[in-house]
Structure formats: C-alpha cells, structure tokens
Amino acid sequence: MSAIARAGIVAPAGTRTPGRERPQHEFANGSAVVPCTVLVGSPRRQSRTQAVTEQLAQRTCRELSATGLDIEPARLVDVRELSPIALDGQQDEVQAAIAELTRPGLLFIGSPTYLESFSGMLKLLLDLVPRDGLGRTVAVPVMTAADPRHRMAVDRSLAPLLVAMGATVPAPGLSVLVDDMPQLDGLLDTWVEAACSKLAAALRQTC
Incomplete structure (x- = not known):
C-alpha cells in the first residue's frame, strides 16, 4: 500500500464561494496554495487518534x-501502513512519507499517549526526517489519552520534538481524553477558534 494511505481527507478548503473573492497570499515557493498533511502515529486501524486528528x-x-488562505486537500500519512519501518529509511514508501512531511505548509500530527509520551512508531518515522526537515512547516500536535494525568503530554513531549525539528508550533497542542469524546465537536470548535489566527499568521510568515 502506498505510504500516502489516502488523499483528500479534508474538503478542498480553498474552494471559493460563488460571488465571493478572497485576498491571496503568495508563498515563498510562488504558490498561493498551502500544502496540508495529516500524520497519524497510531498502531491501530481507524483509531480514535486518527478520527480526532x-x-x-x-x-x-x-x-x-x-482568512484568505487556500488550503489544498490534506494528504494522509499513516505510520501503521509503513510497518516495519527500516532504520535506514530507504524503502520507497518511507521516502514518500518523509517527502510529504517535509513539504512547506501545514502539518497535523496525531498520536495516542504511551508512557506519558507519543507512540514509538511515530518516533521511528520522525527519526528518519533530516535535521531541520520541518523548518518551513507549521505544525499542530494532537494526542489522545485515557488518563487525565496525561492531558499535558502533547505540549510536554510532542510539541517540543516538533520545535526541535525546526517546525513552527504557534498554538498549544490539542489533547483529547476518552471522556472528552462525547463533547468532541465543542472541544474542536473551541480549539480552532483560539488557534486559527495564530496558525494563519505563522503560515504567511513561514511558508
């Protein structure tokens, strides 16, 4: 199976409403379209983490x-489809996944919580990304957990790793507990409302 397990999980957000024109921002690569990738680091098929992310x-x-940004339909990279990930990272599917992750643009990274940190499968893949490979990426860390004591793991473990890899992380990560799932819609809306302006500004400056 392709390293990009599924394309187009996000509706084409850049599609214009008839009769409504939005200002365009030209990025460093000359494009007005923001690439978007969703990386899921759960070993389970159709996991809660994948759904939330x-x-x-x-x-x-x-x-x-x-806000005037055109976002391309997101491409999904699922680490479960890359197993086993060779430590040398030479397989074509692993190289394709790394190419997706290092595109300038918007990157959502989701992981379940294991031992107060992100999954080992996710770490294996990120270890293969070149130094500062996320240098032109605006990243959104997302983690799911069962224990309320792990709610801060997203900002204590995953967000710092992304920053160390060169990514811009302009907003706090999203942590979703099992007990939060019945109220997920409201939780997502609250996060997006608080983070959207920060993400937009970071994308215009970084990409």
Whole structure:
C-alpha cells in the first residue's frame, strides 16, 4: 500500500464561494496554495487518534480558508501502513512519507499517549526526517489519552520534538481524553477558534 494511505481527507478548503473573492497570499515557493498533511502515529486501524486528528484538520482548514488562505486537500500519512519501518529509511514508501512531511505548509500530527509520551512508531518515522526537515512547516500536535494525568503530554513531549525539528508550533497542542469524546465537536470548535489566527499568521510568515 502506498505510504500516502489516502488523499483528500479534508474538503478542498480553498474552494471559493460563488460571488465571493478572497485576498491571496503568495508563498515563498510562488504558490498561493498551502500544502496540508495529516500524520497519524497510531498502531491501530481507524483509531480514535486518527478520527480526532482528521476532524481537527478539516475544521481548521475550513477556518483558515475564511482568512484568505487556500488550503489544498490534506494528504494522509499513516505510520501503521509503513510497518516495519527500516532504520535506514530507504524503502520507497518511507521516502514518500518523509517527502510529504517535509513539504512547506501545514502539518497535523496525531498520536495516542504511551508512557506519558507519543507512540514509538511515530518516533521511528520522525527519526528518519533530516535535521531541520520541518523548518518551513507549521505544525499542530494532537494526542489522545485515557488518563487525565496525561492531558499535558502533547505540549510536554510532542510539541517540543516538533520545535526541535525546526517546525513552527504557534498554538498549544490539542489533547483529547476518552471522556472528552462525547463533547468532541465543542472541544474542536473551541480549539480552532483560539488557534486559527495564530496558525494563519505563522503560515504567511513561514511558508
């Protein structure tokens, strides 16, 4: 299976409403379209982590579109589809995944919480990314957990790693507990409302 397990999980947020024109921002690569990637680091098929991360990406891209940014349909990289990941990272599918992750643009990274940190499968893949490989990336860390004591793991473990890899992380990560799932819609909306302007500013400055 391709390293990009599925394309287009996010509706084309850059699609214009008839009769409504939005200002365009030209990025350093000469494009007015922001690439978007969703990386899921869960070993489980159709996991809670994947669902939360995809839904957050969809809502965030919709709000960013309203600020004048055109966001391309997101591409999904699922580490479960890359197993086993060779330590030398030479397989074509692993190289394709790394190419996706290092594109300038918006990157959502989701992981379940293991031992107060992110998954080992996710770490294996990120270890293969070149130094400062996320230097032109605006990243959104997302983690799911069962224990309320792990709610801060997203900002204590995953966000610092992304910053160390060169990514810009302009907003606090999103942590979703099992007990939060019945109120997920409201939780996502609250996060997007608080983070959207920070993400938009970072994308215009970074990409």
